[in-house]
Amino acid sequence: MKWLRDQALAHIVDKVEAGERLSFDEGMRLYHTRDLNALMRLANMTKKRLHGDKVFFVHSMRLEFTNICYVGCTFCAFAAHKGEERAWDYSPGEVVEQVRRRYLPGITELHMSSGHHPNHKWDYYPEMVRGLRDAFPDVQVKAFTAAEIEHFAKISKKSTLEVLRELQAAGLAALPGGGAEIFADRVRRQVAKNKVKADKWLQIHREAHSLGLRTNATMLYGHIETLEERLDHMHRLRDLQEETGGFHAFIPLAFQPMGNSLAQNLGKTDFTTGLDDLRNLAVARIYLDNFPHIKGYWVMIGSEVTQVSLDWGVSDIDGTIQEEHIAHAAGATSPMALSQAGMVKMIQHAGRVPVLRDAYYNELEVFGRGGFGRAGSGAEAAD
Numbered sequence: 001m002k003w004l005r006d007q008a009l010a011h012i013v014d015k016v017e018a019g020e021r022l023s024f025d026e027g028m029r030l031y032h033t034r035d036l037n038a039l040m041r042l043a044n045m046t047k048k049r050l051h052g053d054k055v056f057f058v059h060s061m062r063l064e065f066t067n068i069c070y071v072g073c074t075f076c077a078f079a080a081h082k083g084e085e086r087a088w089d090y091s092p093g094e095v096v097e098q099v100r101r102r103y104l105p106g107i108t109e110l111h112m113s114s115g116h117h118p119n120h121k122w123d124y125y126p127e128m129v130r131g132l133r134d135a136f137p138d139v140q141v142k143a144f145t146a147a148e149i150e151h152f153a154k155i156s157k158k159s160t161l162e163v164l165r166e167l168q169a170a171g172l173a174a175l176p177g178g179g180a181e182i183f184a185d186r187v188r189r190q191v192a193k194n195k196v197k198a199d200k201w202l203q204i205h206r207e208a209h210s211l212g213l214r215t216n217a218t219m220l221y222g223h224i225e226t227l228e229e230r231l232d233h234m235h236r237l238r239d240l241q242e243e244t245g246g247f248h249a250f251i252p253l254a255f256q257p258m259g260n261s262l263a264q265n266l267g268k269t270d271f272t273t274g275l276d277d278l279r280n281l282a283v284a285r286i287y288l289d290n291f292p293h294i295k296g297y298w299v300m301i302g303s304e305v306t307q308v309s310l311d312w313g314v315s316d317i318d319g320t321i322q323e324e325h326i327a328h329a330a331g332a333t334s335p336m337a338l339s340q341a342g343m344v345k346m347i348q349h350a351g352r353v354p355v356l357r358d359a360y361y362n363e364l365e366v367f368g369r370g371g372f373g374r375a376g377s378g379a380e381a382a383d
Helices: 007-017 024-032 036-051 092-102 124-135 146-156 160-170 185-191 198-210 227-244 261-266 274-287 298-309 340-348
Strands: 054-058 060-063 109-112 140-143 172-175 214-221 247-254 316-319 353-357 363-366
Touching: 007 024, 007 036, 024 227, 024 274, 036 054, 036 274, 054 340, 060 092, 092 124, 124 140, 124 160, 146 160, 146 198, 160 172, 160 198, 198 214, 198 227, 214 227, 227 247, 227 274, 247 274, 247 298, 274 298, 298 316, 298 340, 316 340, 340 353
Parallel strands: 054 316, 054 353, 060 109, 109 140, 140 172, 172 214, 214 247
Antiparallel strands: 353 363
């Protein structure tokens, strides 16, 4: 292997080529290697074995039905207190009207996650899902993080499994992966001490999978966590996926350092580097061998790095979104939305095959292979 400069990776290359699982120590070796060319090649090899040159995206809408939240996560710049001028809180009927106002033909996925409102009754949430399904029967509702599900269980005095069953009966199609942050207790106590605990987050996703609800998994990185804590997070997810097979995608979320107390206390004003983003995605693709997709979330890392990430193991770049507020409240500099044409061009200009999917990863349309044309991401902001 003339391309391998770090000979300590030689046995890892053999294992990846054979499709064998890496140990924790081998995963850490990937994080620490300076042979970035080898890391990229291994991640791309793994991705190609699963999906060839296909890269998936969804025509989606993002809606936050309230930013009122009592939890107080230190990394969050989105949450507001009740009565604040910047607070909003939609009724179930207003949620339907918000979707109607922003709806574009072809949207198949509505992604909703919001604050933990201190006063909403349990019935508010299934009523919202039913209203959306009645008004937009062709749109799949992917909503409510595991942290929100635990909150619903508390206010309803039901088990989390019962909550999931009732939301599924109302029309819930899938769960997003938020609320995971970092599973390590040391970090969680400092960034999300009042949010769902790691074991409970995993339990809720295990329960969702048992009902046939597919889910995603996230990891917030680039703040106070160590590389070992990042890999521990992935390791726990890999174990659960081995048990249930219910995850669609793993989504690393780059910490946004504006307007939150965690960044202020750390004196942190810099964003994660493109190299850290790419390394993280590559390690995830190689280590999470049982996850179908690693997602490069363009909102957090920008469309240019997302485009490069297609050589680093990424097979999904999320969707058109139609207004994202959570990351942008903390300083994300990406557009609020991208058009479907912009998503296709972003993928094609990286020499890949764009695939329009739905929330279940059914392939709706396969576009022509791209070429290495004009410079830039090809991303176009939506009107």
